[in-house]
Amino acid sequence: DADVTQTPRNRITKTGKRIMLECSQTKGHDRMYWYRQDPGLGLRLIYYSFDVKDINKGEISDGYSVSRQAQAKFSLSLESAIPNQTALYFCATSESEQPYGYTFGSGTRLTVV
Amino acid sequence: SQQGEEDPQALSIQEGENATMNCSYKTSINNLQWYRQNSGRGLVHLILIRSNEREKHSGRLRVTLDTSKKSSSLLITASRAADTASYFCATGANSKLTFGKGITLSVRP
Numbered sequence: 324d325a326d327v328t329q330t331p332r333n334r335i336t337k338t339g340k341r342i343m344l345e346c347s348q349t350k351g352h353d354r355m356y357w358y359r360q361d362p363g364l365g366l367r368l369i370y371y372s373f374d375v376k377d378i379n380k381g382e383i384s385d386g387y388s389v390s391r392q393a394q395a396k397f398s399l400s401l402e403s404a405i406p407n408q409t410a411l412y413f414c415a416t417s418e419s420e421q422p423y424g425y426t427f428g429s430g431t432r433l434t435v436v
Numbered sequence: 437s438q439q440g441e442e443d444p445q446a447l448s449i450q451e452g453e454n455a456t457m458n459c460s461y462k463t464s465i466n467n468l469q470w471y472r473q474n475s476g477r478g479l480v481h482l483i484l485i486r487s488n489e490r491e492k493h494s495g496r497l498r499v500t501l502d503t504s505k506k507s508s509s510l511l512i513t514a515s516r517a518a519d520t521a522s523y524f525c526a527t528g529a530n531s532k533l534t535f536g537k538g539i540t541l542s543v544r545p
Contacts, residue, residue, distance in 0.1 A: 368534070
C-alpha cells in the first residue's frame with residue numbers, strides 16, 4: 324500500500340457541485356498539505372495542517388475548505404466547483420522535525436465541466 | 437507567488453551526459469529541496485540542502501547552494517533514459533515549502 328493515498332484518482336464533476344478529495348497516510352506524520360498543479364504554474368499550496376487542531380490557509384485557499392479528521396486523514400472540499408478549479412491535486416505529508424522532505428500522494432485529476 | 441525559479445525550462449541531453457539544472461529564489465530560506473515528477477505522477481523527494489550547507493551529494497546527484505546569490509544547482513551525472521522527468525526546486529521557510537514551475541528533462545537513449 325502507498326504511504327500517502329489519494330481518492331479518487333480521477334474525477335469529472337459539473338460546475339456548482341460539491342466535491343471532496345480525500346487523503347490518508349500511513350507515515351505517522353503530523354503535517355499534511357494540499358497542493359494543486361496547473362500546467363506551467365508548478366505547485367501552489369491550498370491548505371496545510373501541522374496537527375489535528377491546526378489548519379492554515381495557503382497561497383490559494385479561496386473556493387476550498389479542508390477537514391483534518393484524524394492524524395492520518397486530511398480531506399479537501401470544493402464547495403461549489405468551477406471550471407478553473409480543473410487541475411491535478413496533490414496531498415503531501417512531512418515530519419515535524421525540521422528540515423523535512425515531503426511525501427506525496429499520486430494525485431487526483433479533477434475536471435470541472 | 438512562486439519562490440524558486442528553475443532554469444532552463446526544458447533540457448534535452450544524450451544518455452550518459454551530465455544534466456545541470458539551476459534554481460534561483462528571492463527571499464531568505466532555511467533549506468532548499470529538489471523533487472522529481474514522472475509524467476502525471478506524484479513528486480518524489482530527491483535531496484535537501486540546509487541554508488548553512490554549500491554542497492551535498494546523493495548517488496548520482498550533486499546539489500549546491502549559494503545563499504549570497506540566492507541560487508542552487510542540481511547536477512545529475514551519467515544520465516539515464518529513466519531520468520526523463522520534470523524536476524522542481526522547492527524553498528523551505530516558515531515551515532512550508534514553495535515550489536518552482538519545474539524543468540522538463542529529456543534523456544535520449
